[in-house]
Amino acid sequence: MSSDIVVSCKGVSRTYQEESVPVHALRGVDFEFARGEFVSIAGPSGSGKSTLLNVIGGLDRPDAGTITVDGVELNGLNETELSDLRLHKMGFVFQSYNLIPVLSALENVEFIMQLQGVGPAERAERAMSMLDSLDIVDLADRRPGDMSGGQQQRVAIARSIVTNPVLLLADEPSANLDSATTEDLLQLLRRLNEERGVSILTATHDPIVMSYAQRQVNLRDGAIVEDSAAKVA
Amino acid sequence: MPLKLLLQLSTRNILRHKRRNGLLLAAIIVAVGAVTVSNSLIRGMQYDMADAAVSNLTGHVKILAEGYRDDPNIDKNFVLAENWQPDVAAEELVGWAARVRVPAVIMSERGTRGIQFVGIDPDQEDISFIGQAAYDGERLTDGSDGRVVIGRALAEQLETTVGRRLVIITQGADGLNREAGFRIAGLYDTDGTSLEKIFVFTGVNTLQKMVGADVFTELSIRLVREPFLFQFKTSMIEFFTGLEVLDWRELEPQAAAMFVFADAAIFIWFFIMMGALIFGLVNTLITSVMERVRELGMLRAVGMRPKSVIVQVVLESSILMFIGVACGLIAGWLFILWLGEGIDLSRFAEGMDAFGMRTTMRPIPLAGDMLLVAGLSLLFGVLASLYPAWRVVKIKPLEALRR
Numbered sequence: 014m015s016s017d018i019v020v021s022c023k024g025v026s027r028t029y030q031e032e033s034v035p036v037h038a039l040r041g042v043d044f045e046f047a048r049g050e051f052v053s054i055a056g057p058s059g060s061g062k063s064t065l066l067n068v069i070g071g072l073d074r075p076d077a078g079t080i081t082v083d084g085v086e087l088n089g090l091n092e093t094e095l096s097d098l099r100l101h102k103m104g105f106v107f108q109s110y111n112l113i114p115v116l117s118a119l120e121n122v123e124f125i126m127q128l129q130g131v132g133p134a135e136r137a138e139r140a141m142s143m144l145d146s147l148d149i150v151d152l153a154d155r156r157p158g159d160m161s162g163g164q165q166q167r168v169a170i171a172r173s174i175v176t177n178p179v180l181l182l183a184d185e186p187s188a189n190l191d192s193a194t195t196e197d198l199l200q201l202l203r204r205l206n207e208e209r210g211v212s213i214l215t216a217t218h219d220p221i222v223m224s225y226a227q228r229q230v231n232l233r234d235g236a237i238v239e240d241s242a243a244k245v246a
Numbered sequence: 247m248p249l250k251l252l253l254q255l256s257t258r259n260i261l262r263h264k265r266r267n268g269l270l271l272a273a274i275i276v277a278v279g280a281v282t283v284s285n286s287l288i289r290g291m292q293y294d295m296a297d298a299a300v301s302n303l304t305g306h307v308k309i310l311a312e313g314y315r316d317d318p319n320i321d322k323n324f325v326l327a328e329n330w331q332p333d334v335a336a337e338e339l340v341g342w343a344a345r346v347r348v349p350a351v352i353m354s355e356r357g358t359r360g361i362q363f364v365g366i367d368p369d370q371e372d373i374s375f376i377g378q379a380a381y382d383g384e385r386l387t388d389g390s391d392g393r394v395v396i397g398r399a400l401a402e403q404l405e406t407t408v409g410r411r412l413v414i415i416t417q418g419a420d421g422l423n424r425e426a427g428f429r430i431a432g433l434y435d436t437d438g439t440s441l442e443k444i445f446v447f448t449g450v451n452t453l454q455k456m457v458g459a460d461v462f463t464e465l466s467i468r469l470v471r472e473p474f475l476f477q478f479k480t481s482m483i484e485f486f487t488g489l490e491v492l493d494w495r496e497l498e499p500q501a502a503a504m505f506v507f508a509d510a511a512i513f514i515w516f517f518i519m520m521g522a523l524i525f526g527l528v529n530t531l532i533t534s535v536m537e538r539v540r541e542l543g544m545l546r547a548v549g550m551r552p553k554s555v556i557v558q559v560v561l562e563s564s565i566l567m568f569i570g571v572a573c574g575l576i577a578g579w580l581f582i583l584w585l586g587e588g589i590d591l592s593r594f595a596e597g598m599d600a601f602g603m604r605t606t607m608r609p610i611p612l613a614g615d616m617l618l619v620a621g622l623s624l625l626f627g628v629l630a631s632l633y634p635a636w637r638v639v640k641i642k643p644l645e646a647l648r649r
Contacts, residue, residue, distance in 0.1 A: 072547055072644040093551050100549025107647070111544040115258035127251040128549055172548075 018081075019180050019212050020046035020069055025078035027064050027235075038064040040235040041078065048179075051206040051213045053226030061235040062216040063184055069214065070103060070182050071095040083179045100128055104173030104211075106183035110165040112157040118168045119144065119153040125176050143175040144168075147201060163194035170201065174211055181205075183215040187222050199225040252554060256561035263534065270530050271570050274623075277523045278574025281619050283581050285512050286609035290588065292508035293610055296472075299501035300494050301375040302441065303345070303364070305466030307479050308497055310490045314463060320348050320419050323461035324489055332467055333485065334478060340468040343370035346453045347463050350416035352396075352446060354404035361400070361446045363416055365389075365453025373468035375436055376447055383408035383432030391449035393431035397442020401433050408432055414446070419459035426456050437605050512615065520623060524630045527563065531634040535559055542638050543646020552639040559635035560628055567627030571620050582609045 022044040029036045038061045046052055054062040067073040068080055071087050080087045083102050090098065099105070112121045122140040131139070144150045149167050157165050166186060173181055183202070187195040203225055205211045215222060223229055231239035260267050300306055314322035326344050343366065350363035367389040371377035376395075386395055394412065401407055411427050418424040428448060436442055454460050469478060475493055482491045495502035535542065542555055588608030638646075 067644055070547075072642075072647075093553070096546060096549050096551045099547065103549075105548055107544070107547075111541070111547075111647070113255070113541065113545070115255065115262055124251070125548055127248050128554075130248065 017047050018045050019048050019050075019083055020044070020214065021079075021081040022065070022069065023079050025065070025068060025075045025080060027061075027068060027073065027075050037235050039068070039075065042232075042235070042237055044230065044237065044240075046180075046212065046214060048212055049206070049210045050228055051203065051226045052215070052228045052230060053223045054214065054216045054230045054232060055218060055223050056232035057218060060232040062218075062232050064235075065232065066182055066184050066214065066216045069180075070105065071099055100125065101176075102179045104176065104178035104181040106166070106169050106173050106181065106186045108185040108188045110157070110162070110169045110189075112165055112168055112172070114157050117154050117156055118149065118160070118171075121157070121168055122171045122175050125172060129176060139175055140171075143171045147171050161194075162189050163191075163197065166190060166194075166198055167201065170198070170205075174205060174209070177209075179212065181211050181213045183213065183217075185217055185219075186215060187217065187219045192221065195219070195221055248554070249557075252558045252561055253565075256558055256565055259534070259538070259562055260565060266530060266534075267566060270526065271566060271573075273523060273526055274567060274570025275574040275577055277519045278571050278619060278623055279577035279581065281516050281519050282575055282578025282611070282616060283585075283609065284515055285615045285619065286578075286582050286611040287589075287607055288508050288511050288515070289610040289612055289615065290608045292505055294608070295501050295504050295508075296494075298375075298437075299498035300468060301373075301378065302498065303347075303374050303376075303445070303464075303466060304494045304497050305342070305373055305468045306472065306475050306494055307467045307469075307482055308492050308494075309465040309467075309482065309486050310492065311463065312488065312490055315490070318347065318349060318463070320346070320417060320457045320459060320461075320463065323419075323459060323463050324465075324486075325460075326462050326465065332478075333481060334469075338470050338474055338478070340470055341370060341373040342465065342467040343367065343373055344450070344462045344465045346450055346457065346461070348416045348453070348457060350414050350446070352400075352404065353413045353415070354406040354410065356405040357403055359400065359403060359443075361414075362444050363414055363453065364445055364447050365450035366447050367450050373466060375441060376434060376445070379434040379436050381432040381434055383430070385432055386447060386449055389450045390452060391431070392428070392452045394428040394446055394448045395432045395434050396430060396446045397439070397444075398433045398435050399439040399442035400444075400446070401430070403443065406430065416457065418457045419461075424456050424458070516619060516622065520626050524626050527566075527627065527630045528633060531559065531563055531631050532637065534562070535634045535638045539638060539641060539646045540649050543641065543643045543649070546639075546643040547647060555639050556632075556635040559638065560631045563627045563631030564624065567624050571623045574623075575616055575620060579611065582611050585609050 022042050025039050025042040027039040029038055042065060054065060056062045064073065068075045069082065082098065085098060087095065113124060116124060119140055122143055123136045126136045126139065141150065141153065144153055147167050147170065149164065149171065152160060152164055152168065160168065187198060190198060199222060202213055206213050215226065217223060230237055311322035311324050332339060332342055346365035348363050350361050352359050352361045366376065366386070368386045369388065386393065406412065408430050411429050413425060413427050415423055415425045434442065469475060479491060479493050546552065546555060588606040590605070591607055592605040
């Protein structure tokens with residue numbers, strides 16, 4: 014895809030029914046996200062930032078509007094096609110790491126490449142190289158249960174970017190981390206963004222995370238109220 | 247589909263809950279082992295019943311004069327050429343025996359009984375129970391032997407024993423009563439007592455002389471293998487025109503029905519055991535996948551297809567079933583080896599005898615039965631895992647991640 018726009022949202026709305034009461038999580042959101050950007054979606058709880066991340070990631074479907082990721086319009090895709098899109102174009106970093114508990118760190122990093130059908134030798138080489146670049150090669154044989162939260166989140170990031178995704182989506186990546194580990198993590202994300210050109214879209218209400226992003230989009234009550242380049246820390 | 251990856255995940259997930267899956271595995275092993283042992287015992291009973299029916303002077307095929315079955319009389323007879331041989335390859339034939347059988351009355355000093363008096367050539371009787379029975383005293387020596395052998399149970403009823411004389415009365419070919427005295431050569435002993443009370447044997451030539459006709463009333467032929475029976479019976483019908491040619495299933499309908507029932511019993515028992523097991527398996531799998539909804543949701547969020555999630559759950563069940571079935575078959579086989587010659591049920595001899603069964607329940611494990619158990623168990627394992635797998639993929643990845 015030659016376009017510089019990775020994500021395009023036009024008039025995206027999403028309403029949930031909570032005990033028969035409609036909750037308008039997104040109200041006609043228009044948003045574009047360029048290749049190589051590090052964008053933070055900020056806002057208070059219930060502002061719709063996670064919902065926006067989920068509909069962009071194809072984990073949820075909007076009630077109205079269109080979403081295009083790297084030139085592919087998500088609206089018409091079925092579950093399997095969405096799975097394939099996530100597999101080949103996106104990386105995910107979750108709030109609670111979500112590593113596979115029965116696999117070692119190395120195997121977790123290799124996991125998505127296995128789904129993609131990458132051969133064992135190339136897979137192992139790329140995974141080790143990624144662990145090395147994130148300074149966690151000594152964790153290669155450890156399972157998630159034997160790692161700290163910060164270590165698990167580093168492994169989760171390694172897993173999400175080892176396949177060179179078009180887009181890295183991170184939902185509250187610092188929620189379970191202390192501030193020192195959060196700083197480490199954000200340094201890492203910035204390095205990935207600057208050195209590898211990874212496009213990062215993060216939903217957060219943590220000011221430290223916001224300060225690391227190049228651009229900050231503020232949501233309130235499901236609508237964008239401010240969209241400006243953030244001051245880099 | 248990354249089958250190797252799914253296999254790795256499934257294996258490790260099984261090992262993740264060692265105690266729970268260990269208990270499930272134990273249940274599968276016990277169920278499969280029990281079914282294997284019970285199947286072999288049912289097969290043993292089935293084959294014993296069939297063998298007893300065929301050995302009961304019946305053979306696989308029997309030739310009788312028309313009307314003999316309704317009125318078993320010396321009048322209903324046939325003549326067999328002296329050099330007659332069944333037209334069948336030697337490797338398909340165990341043997342054949344031509345006999346004279348008439349109803350008679352036997353008397354000792356202390357009792358009188360109604361019996362079946364049978365003239366035999368002892369050299370031909372390897373095909374029947376009388377050729378295989380244990381004896382007190384002597385066996386008949388040949389077709390001209392003028393003594394009798396009687397069952398141990400009949401000897402007890404008549405309060406007589408080896409060396410004593412008995413009087414036997416029957417009807418001759420001329421319709422007149424014939425009476426003759428016989429010395430007891432030996433007492434035969436069979437598994438049950440019903441045959442011992444009914445059949446009294448003498449040389450075939452002796453009985454032919456007594457009834458005054460050089461004829462036979464029955465010809466029994468025993469084959470090596472049952473599947474050859476239909477073809478052979480057809481050829482006998484063509485050869486013995488005007489005579490009745492019957493197979494053992496027609497002559498022993500109760501045993502034949504029990505034989506068929508045993509086939510059904512194997513399936514019934516299997517479905518009862520596996521049915522109970524499958525409920526446990528489904529329950530365990532549902533617990534297992536519902537505990538991992540969030541994890542499975544994450545797998546789908548990062549790009550695993552719903553189909554792959556289903557395969558992963560099915561693989562977990564299949565691996566458990568495969569190990570359980572293999573160990574269950576081995577355990578069952580070892581138990582069968584331990585049983586050795588079988589279980590002695592001589593305490594229930596009367597009841598067993600009524601069903602034509604032997605007093606020792608010996609196991610006969612068949613490869614076909616084991617393959618059936620293995621195949622159906624694995625199939626049930628796969629089917630049982632489809633419901634939990636379907637339930638978990640019905641949950642959207644986002645919903646799963648929120649749990």
